[in-house]
Amino acid sequence: MNAIASAFERKVHVPLGERAYDILIGPGLIARAGTEIASRLKGRKAAVITDEHVAPLYLEALIQSLEAAGIASATLVLPAGEKTKSFEHLMTVCDKVLEARIERNDYVIALGGGVIGDLSGFAAGIVRRGVRFVQVPTSLLSQVDSSVGGKTGINSRHGKNLVGVFHQPDLVLADTDVLNSLSAREFRAGYAEVAKYGLIDKPDFFAWLEANWQAVFAGGIARIEAIATSCQAKSDVVVADERETGQRALLNLGHTFGHALEAATAYDSSRLVHGEGVSIGMVLAHEFSARMNLASPDDARRVESHLKAVGLLTRMAEIPGTLPPAEVLMDAIAQDKKVKGGKLTFILTRGIGQSFVANDVPASEVLSFLKEKHPQ
Amino acid sequence: MNAIASAFERKVHVPLGERAYDILIGPGLIARAGTEIASRLKGRKAAVITDEHVAPLYLEALIQSLEAAGIASATLVLPAGEKTKSFEHLMTVCDKVLEARIERNDYVIALGGGVIGDLSGFAAGIVRRGVRFVQVPTSLLSQVDSSVGGKTGINSRHGKNLVGVFHQPDLVLADTDVLNSLSAREFRAGYAEVAKYGLIDKPDFFAWLEANWQAVFAGGIARIEAIATSCQAKSDVVVADERETGQRALLNLGHTFGHALEAATAYDSSRLVHGEGVSIGMVLAHEFSARMNLASPDDARRVESHLKAVGLLTRMAEIPGTLPPAEVLMDAIAQDKKVKGGKLTFILTRGIGQSFVANDVPASEVLSFLKEKHPQ
Missing domain, CATH: 3.40.50.1970 (Rossmann fold)
Structure with missing residues (x-):
């Protein structure tokens, strides 16, 4: 054929x-x-x-x-x-x-x-x-x-x-x-990474997704467009830093929190899949950036509102079962990222589509933030 | 310290x-x-x-x-x-x-x-x-x-x-x-690779080794010199073709026959170690080149004479135990090297220090040569 x-x-x-x-x-x-x-x-x-x-x-x-x-x-x-x-x-x-x-x-x-x-x-x-x-x-x-x-x-x-x-x-x-x-849950999980490219450095793409996500989920040309834009976005980052010595880390937006949540749920996909962890993680990254006075809390609300609209998890409390205390989540983060003198590398943002690599985020700030978001 | x-x-x-x-x-x-x-x-x-x-x-x-x-x-x-x-x-x-x-x-x-x-x-x-x-x-x-x-x-x-x-x-x-x-046998086996660099493209180094091999074996500055020259020779080849798309194959001089002999002796180091296989293989490569009218038989004799002088094996018959027939050795060669339309890639030579990559060596010629060198 x-x-x-x-x-x-x-x-x-x-x-x-x-x-x-x-x-x-x-x-x-x-x-x-x-x-x-x-x-x-x-x-x-x-x-x-x-x-x-x-x-x-x-x-x-x-x-x-x-x-x-x-x-x-x-x-x-x-x-x-x-x-x-x-x-x-x-x-x-x-x-x-x-x-x-x-x-x-x-x-x-x-x-x-x-x-x-x-x-x-x-x-x-x-x-x-x-x-x-x-x-x-x-x-x-x-x-x-x-x-x-x-x-x-x-x-x-x-x-x-x-x-x-x-x-x-x-x-x-x-x-x-x-x-x-794909099941609806699998498709949504993948969609979290699509939205991520908008949040990294393509505010127009994020706005387009807010307006057109139903067409993307329905299939056809909008979906092909969303995938092609995502691949182009990833390609741009990879070409600039193939072996991850710097800017490629932007692709980890939402992933530091997300990985910690995946570890905390023992990679049990009945509780949490990767894309869901990334979805919650992206909301947390925007909220943490707001808490650090880098971005407006409105941006975090806008991110959450869109991810919620497509049916993704956006809050730790939505994960089925009990999560370990904030200190344990913090340990998982410290294992994922090297901690140097109490400082972490983290992807933070100044607003929708304005993410950046921050090399000096105090681990203590991340811990108090987690305690606030996930009280025992 | x-x-x-x-x-x-x-x-x-x-x-x-x-x-x-x-x-x-x-x-x-x-x-x-x-x-x-x-x-x-x-x-x-x-x-x-x-x-x-x-x-x-x-x-x-x-x-x-x-x-x-x-x-x-x-x-x-x-x-x-x-x-x-x-x-x-x-x-x-x-x-x-x-x-x-x-x-x-x-x-x-x-x-x-x-x-x-x-x-x-x-x-x-x-x-x-x-x-x-x-x-x-x-x-x-x-x-x-x-x-x-x-x-x-x-x-x-x-x-x-x-x-x-x-x-x-x-x-x-x-x-x-x-x-x-190191044992004398181990040192000699390594020396086969030292001599190889002379035979690839450094005729003066090979002549120097013929005159100074005893000092190289004794240790001291001649040995350091021989090792440094070998490392420099390997570096030159690697820099020209890091991922072996062409000329790096020159480093395999003697190795196609050598690997076949190692396989034929089941990698039993009591019978044959790598450097000994390479030593015999280099003599065979020079003899085969002479048989193909590429080099003078005198060069093959000179190579054998030097390797023999340092105490290395130079003949298949010197390997303890029985070798399989030429056809089996040929199969091992065909497994090591891809055979395309009955042709093999082989490192041949036009004389001492004049090795080259030949891409079209007839497998049938190699087999008759092996039968001649290793009659049943």
Whole structure:
């Protein structure tokens, strides 16, 4: 099948010199994957890595598309879920890729969400010290965030994403049709990262989302537009600071609080998923910035009001079950971020779309803020 | 202790832009490690990775030197031997490095030979997507070869070094005193790689070695000179082609035959060690080049005569035990190198110091040559 590109399709080019690549965003891209890969790259073998939830939905279509384009593939179906980002599964993936005799110009293809993308990208970065890597993200979160930018990795008992490499993909195919199969909760969680790009440095985009979020949720061109704008925003940050020596940290807006909440709920997705933690975290970051007299409290209220409107959690109290005391949350923050002489690096804001990296936030201020927001 | 640099000490600078580093070569460098690191870099924590053979000899001196320079260290002592280059041990090392709370500017220090260097360097390349890495090589082989150039990795059941990253060290401290504790066989095996640099593109160095090898084996300034020249030669090749897209393959002179012999002896070091395989392989590469009418048979004889003089193996028949037939050796070569349409990439030569990368060597010619050299 040689399906034709939709008129709605968008392309974002990530200009990273010899590591430059395209992100294609639109409907029907899985059915066209083989053609898109074969027209850009020269490998003729692929190892497709996916999980047990995604495989029944899209694996066959992807393999057929590769085959039609002359790309032979081996497949590996892993358990779904965050626990798959482990050393054991990394070894399994590497073994599969070697068994498939993937050479430097052949492909590892990640078909799935962030877990599959991060794990497969890591394997692609280390087998033969680097083979080609194609991302076919199947969640909104991975389409707008993890599939772009080259961060790959696995978790350790010491924390999340502590072991990995920077390995940019050679192509990202974000098929927007797959988003129709996401649950409303999954879609909303991904949407938190979309809103984040507006809050970092695109106030107009945030205003557009406030006006058009229902169209984005409904699908069609507004959704493609929102994803493309998000990918472009992430690309801009990554190109300016590929290996996170400075400004790339802006992408962590809302994530310091969010990660602490994920840790405090033991990464139990029945209580909190990543995007929900980020949603609450972004509200907290705006409220904390207001408390530090950096931004108006009106901005924090505006952020909360929008995230609430789309159905996201915005308050710690909304998380099901009991949260540990503020001191424990503060410990999680200190583990996530290095504390130097009582000071933390934090993403703060001067208002909607005016976020910045603050390197000298007093840990004591964060703790009193948390105690205020989450009294025992 | 703040020992003073020996007047004999040599420095080779590897000019890789933001990944540039120094290789120091001379006596007493382990005792001065702390000072050398602290004067160049700013991390104040280290995870020292070593093996059970090396630890009793040098670990305490290294730790004391770090401590005196204000660098706190955790240590991990692994089993000695090639089997340590595994996923399991990689996980152990990463875990230790994280447990020691090594941050991006802190160090993983490899104290040992090639196995420890390759494994620790890989861990340094992936923990937090890359922390600083210092090599303290304790074998001649690792001082002149594996500690320089940034190739790191582990073995897989599909083959050696198939999983890894390019991660350049930030400093290499080649303490030549440690070479006095090597067995004669180990020293000779490392010497094969020294001779290799002459044979690649330094005919004058090869002639110098023919005249001075006894002084190199005896120690002192001739040995330091030989190691520095080797490091400089490797640095030149690496700088020209860091990620092995072309000319870096020259470093494989003698290695295609050598790897096949290592595989054929099941990596049993009682029969053959890497440097011995390379020694036989270099003689075979020169003989094969003569057979292809590229070089004079006199050159092959000259190479063999020198390697024999230092006590290295130069003939397949000298390997203890029975070798498999030529066809099996040929299979091992085909697994090591990709065969495209019956053609192999091989390092051949037009004479002493005139090696080149040949991309179109007929596999059939290699097989008949092997049958001739190794009749059943």
